[in-house]
Amino acid sequence: MADxxxxxxxxxxxxxxxxxVSRVLNGLPTRQETVRxxxxxxxxxxxxxxxxxxxxxxxxxxxxAFAMADVGNPAYLAMLRQIQPVLKAAGYxxxxxxxxxxxxDEIDVLHSLGERYVDGLIMSxxxxxDAHLQMLAAARAPVVIIGTVPEGTPVDNVRADSRTxxxxxxxHLHALGRRRIALVNGPPDTWPGASRxxxxxxxxxxxxxxxxxxxxxIGDFYRAQGxxxxxxxxxxxxxxxxxxxxxxxxxxxALDVLRAAGRRVPEDVAVVGMDDTDLAAASWPSxxxxxxxxxxxxxxxxxxxxxxxxGDDAAPRVITVPPRLVVRASTAGETYGHExxxx
Amino acid sequence: MADxxxxxxxxxxxxxxxxxVSRVLNGLPTRQETVRxxxxxxxxxxxxxxxxxxxxxxxxxxxxAFAMADVGNPAYLAMLRQIQPVLKAAGYxxxxxxxxxxxxDEIDVLHSLGERYVDGLIMSxxxxxDAHLQMLAAARAPVVIIGTVPEGTPVDNVRADSRTxxxxxxxHLHALGRRRIALVNGPPDTWPGASRxxxxxxxxxxxxxxxxxxxxxIGDFYRAQGxxxxxxxxxxxxxxxxxxxxxxxxxxxALDVLRAAGRRVPEDVAVVGMDDTDLAAASWPSxxxxxxxxxxxxxxxxxxxxxxxxGDDAAPRVITVPPRLVVRASTAGETYGHExxxx
DNA sequence: CGAAACACGGTAAACGTTTACAGACATTTT
DNA sequence: AAAATGTCTGTAAACGTTTACCGTGTTTCG
Numbered sequence: 001m002a003d004x005x006x007x008x009x010x011x012x013x014x015x016x017x018x019x020x021v022s023r024v025l026n027g028l029p030t031r032q033e034t035v036r037x038x039x040x041x042x043x044x045x046x047x048x049x050x051x052x053x054x055x056x057x058x059x060x061x062x063x064x065a066f067a068m069a070d071v072g073n074p075a076y077l078a079m080l081r082q083i084q085p086v087l088k089a090a091g092y093x094x095x096x097x098x099x100x101x102x103x104x105d106e107i108d109v110l111h112s113l114g115e116r117y118v119d120g121l122i123m124s125x126x127x128x129x130d131a132h133l134q135m136l137a138a139a140r141a142p143v144v145i146i147g148t149v150p151e152g153t154p155v156d157n158v159r160a161d162s163r164t165x166x167x168x169x170x171x172h173l174h175a176l177g178r179r180r181i182a183l184v185n186g187p188p189d190t191w192p193g194a195s196r197x198x199x200x201x202x203x204x205x206x207x208x209x210x211x212x213x214x215x216x217x218i219g220d221f222y223r224a225q226g227x228x229x230x231x232x233x234x235x236x237x238x239x240x241x242x243x244x245x246x247x248x249x250x251x252x253x254a255l256d257v258l259r260a261a262g263r264r265v266p267e268d269v270a271v272v273g274m275d276d277t278d279l280a281a282a283s284w285p286s287x288x289x290x291x292x293x294x295x296x297x298x299x300x301x302x303x304x305x306x307x308x309x310x311g312d313d314a315a316p317r318v319i320t321v322p323p324r325l326v327v328r329a330s331t332a333g334e335t336y337g338h339e340x341x342x343x
Numbered sequence: 344m345a346d347x348x349x350x351x352x353x354x355x356x357x358x359x360x361x362x363x364v365s366r367v368l369n370g371l372p373t374r375q376e377t378v379r380x381x382x383x384x385x386x387x388x389x390x391x392x393x394x395x396x397x398x399x400x401x402x403x404x405x406x407x408a409f410a411m412a413d414v415g416n417p418a419y420l421a422m423l424r425q426i427q428p429v430l431k432a433a434g435y436x437x438x439x440x441x442x443x444x445x446x447x448d449e450i451d452v453l454h455s456l457g458e459r460y461v462d463g464l465i466m467s468x469x470x471x472x473d474a475h476l477q478m479l480a481a482a483r484a485p486v487v488i489i490g491t492v493p494e495g496t497p498v499d500n501v502r503a504d505s506r507t508x509x510x511x512x513x514x515h516l517h518a519l520g521r522r523r524i525a526l527v528n529g530p531p532d533t534w535p536g537a538s539r540x541x542x543x544x545x546x547x548x549x550x551x552x553x554x555x556x557x558x559x560x561i562g563d564f565y566r567a568q569g570x571x572x573x574x575x576x577x578x579x580x581x582x583x584x585x586x587x588x589x590x591x592x593x594x595x596x597a598l599d600v601l602r603a604a605g606r607r608v609p610e611d612v613a614v615v616g617m618d619d620t621d622l623a624a625a626s627w628p629s630x631x632x633x634x635x636x637x638x639x640x641x642x643x644x645x646x647x648x649x650x651x652x653x654g655d656d657a658a659p660r661v662i663t664v665p666p667r668l669v670v671r672a673s674t675a676g677e678t679y680g681h682e683x684x685x686x
Numbered sequence: 687c688g689a690a691a692c693a694c695g696g697t698a699a700a701c702g703t704t705t706a707c708a709g710a711c712a713t714t715t716t
Numbered sequence: 717a718a719a720a721t722g723t724c725t726g727t728a729a730a731c732g733t734t735t736a737c738c739g740t741g742t743t744t745c746g
Contacts, residue, residue: 004459048457050458051458053399072420077414077415077420080439081414081415093440094440095436095437095439096423096427115392115393252625255627278622283626284598285627
C-alpha cells in the first residue's frame with residue numbers, strides 16, 4: 001500500500017510537465033510523441049487517477065446517493081435494483097443510505113449534501129415533514145423524491161398512485177362477486193397508510209358498497225402483525241369474503257391466519273396484496289397483488305436526476321407511475337395448482 | 344445552489360485566519376472568544392465542511408465499498424443489511440457496486456481502489472480467478488473477501504461452510520428415512536456449485552449411500568431453471584424421495600414442479616433449500632433450508648475491515664461461519680398446516 | 687525574408703481543507 | 717528588569733488534480 005504514483009511522478013519520468021500529463025490523460029490534443037512518453041510512464045508506474053483530487057478541482061464527484069428506509073423492504077429493493085444500473089451506465093457510483101425511516105436521519109442526509117460528497121440525491125421518505133420541506137428548499141444539490149411532495153417544492157417528484165391501485169384491487173374483488181371486502185391497513189400516520197385508507201373508502205363508495213368500520217383493521221406493515229390484525233377481523237366480521245391488504249407482508253400474514261382458521265383461499269376469502277414483491281409469487285397460494293411500480297419509479301427517478309446532473313434546470317417535474325393489478329391464485333382460484341398437492 | 348461558504352468566507356466574516364477557523368471546527372484548543380466568533384459566523388452562513396477537500400488533505404474518504412454480484416439475490420442482500428449499520432455506526436458511508444458476477448467488472452472494482460475514493464472494500468465474488476488474486480495482491484486499500492481465497496492471499500477472508508451445510512441437510516433427510524436423495528445444483532464452475540457438489544458426494548459416502556449420477560441435476564441458480572431441472576430429474580429417477588437444492592430459488596422451482604406432477608411435499612418427496620432466505624418462510628409448504636450465515640458473514644466482514652481501517656496490520660485473518668439447518672414443513676411434514684386449506 | 691498564424695507545452699493558480707512553523711503578546715521566573 | 721515560558725493565532729505549504737495564460741518554435745503567407 002505504498003504511496004501510489006501521481007501525475008508529478010509521471011511527469012518526471014516522462015520528462016514533461018504535469019500539465020502535459022493531465023492533457024494526455026484527458027485526451028486533449030497533444031503531440032504524438034508526448035502522448036507516447038506519458039502513456040509509457042503511466043503504464044510502467046501503474047498509475048490510477050486520484051478521484052478525490054479530481055473531484056475537488058472539477059466540483060464533480062460522480063457519486064449519487066440513494067436514501068430509503070430499509071434495504072430489506074422489497075419495494076425499496078426494487079427501486080435500488082433499477083437505480084443502480086442506470087447510474088452505473090452514466091458513470092456514477094451509488095452511495096447507499098438506510099435511514100430506518102427516522103426523520104432525523106433523513107434530515108441528516110439532506111444536510112450532508114452540503115459536504116458535497118455526491119452530485120445528487122434520490123430519496124424515498126416514508127412521510128414528508130416540514131423539516132423535510134425546509135431542507136429541500138435549501139438543498140445544495142439536485143434531489144429527486146420518490147413519494148409525494150406538495151406543489152411548489154423545488155424538487156423533482158416521482159409518485160405512485162395508491163388510490164388507483166386500491167381501486168383496481170377493490171373493483172377486481174367486486175367483479176368476483178365479493179361484497180364484504182375488508183381493508184387490512186398499516187399505520188394511518190404514514191403516507192401509504194393514509195392514502196390507502198382513503199382510497200379504499202372511495203372505491204367502496206363508487207361501487208355503491210357501504211363503508212363498515214368493522215371491516216377496517218389497522219396493524220403495521222409486517223407479517224406477524226398483519227396476521228394478528230386478520231385474526232381480530234375474523235372475530236369481528238366473520239362474514240368477510242375478501243381482504244384488501246396494504247402490502248404483501250400483511251397479506252402473507254393473512255394467508256397464515258386464514259389457513260389456520262380453516263378458511264379456503266380464494267373460495268371462502270379472496271386476498272389481494274400490494275407492492276407485488278417476489279414474495280407474492282413465492283407464496284402458496286400465490287398472491288394477487290397490486291404493483292405500484294417500484295421498479296419503474298426507481299428508474300424514472302434515476303433518469304430525472306441524471307437530467308439534472310446534465311444541467312437541465314427546467315421547472316420541477318412530477319411523474320406518476322400507474323399501478324397494475326397482477327392476478328394470481330389468491331383471487332383467481334381456477335388457475336394452476338390451487339388444488340394443492342391433491343391431484 | 345449558489346456556491347456555499349468555505350472556511351475562507353467564515354474567516355473573513357469572523358475576522359480571523361482560516362487556520363483558526365479550521366482549529367475551531369476541529370475542536371482544537373482555542374481561545375473562547377475566537378471560538379465564539381467562528382461558531383457564530385459558521386452558523387449564520389450555514390457552513391458545512393467540504394468532504395472532498397477534507398479527504399484530499401487527510402487521505403481518508405470515510406467511504407467503504409461493497410461489491411457483490413446482484414442486490415436482488417437475498418444472500419447478498421442479507422450481507423448488505425448487516426454491513427450497512429456496522430459501517431454507519433463507525434462513521435463510514437457505503438458505496439454499492441453490483442457486478443452481475445462479471446469477472447471484468449470485479450477486476451474493475453479492485454482496480455478502481457487506486458482512485459482512492461474509498462478507504463476499503465468488501466467483496467463477495469462468485470468465483471476467484473487468477474486475475475482476482477493478482478489484483479488482490481496489489482490492492483491499494485484493505486480488502487475483505489466474503490468467499491474463499493487460497494492460503495497466502497494477503498486479504499482477510501470470511502467463509503461459509505457449504506460442506507457442513509450440505510451434510511446437515513443430507514443427514515437430516517437420511518434421518519427421515521429417505522434413501523433416494525437427489526441434488527439439484529447450480530453451475531459447477533462457480534464456487535458454490537462446485538463445493539456443494541463435492542459436499543453432497545461426500546455426505547452420501549459417509550452415510551454409506553451409493554452415488555448415482557441420475558440423482559444429480561444441474562441448472563442455474565434461478566427458479567424457472569430449477570423447476571426444469573427437477574422435471575428432468577423426475578423423468579430420469581421417478582423413485583426420488585428427497586431433493587437437496589443448492590439454493591432456495593431452485594427449491595421453489597422444485598415445489599412448483601412437484602405440485603404440478605402431483606407429488607406431495609414432504610410425504611412423497613422432501614425438499615431442502617439453501618441460504619434460508621425470506622422466501623423459504625413465505626413459500627407453501629414452508630421450506631426447510633440450510634442457512635450459510637450470510638448475515639453473520641456480512642457483519643464479520645464489516646468488522647474485520649473496520650479493524651484494518653483502524654490501523655490493524657496483523658496477518659490476514661480467516662473467519663468461517665458455521666451453517667445452520669432450519670427445519671420447516673417441506674421436510675418436517677407433521678407441523679402446522681401442511682394439510683393446506685382442507686380442514 | 688519578415689510578419690502573422692499556429693501548434694504545443696510549461697508555469698502557476700486554483701479547488702477547500704489541514705497542519706507545521708514561527709511570530710506576537712502575556713505571564714511567570716530569576 | 718531581563719529572560720524564560722506559555723498561549724494563541726497567522727502565514728504558508730501541502731494534498732493531486734485541472735486549466736488559463738503565455739512563451740517558444742515551426743509553418744505559412746504576402
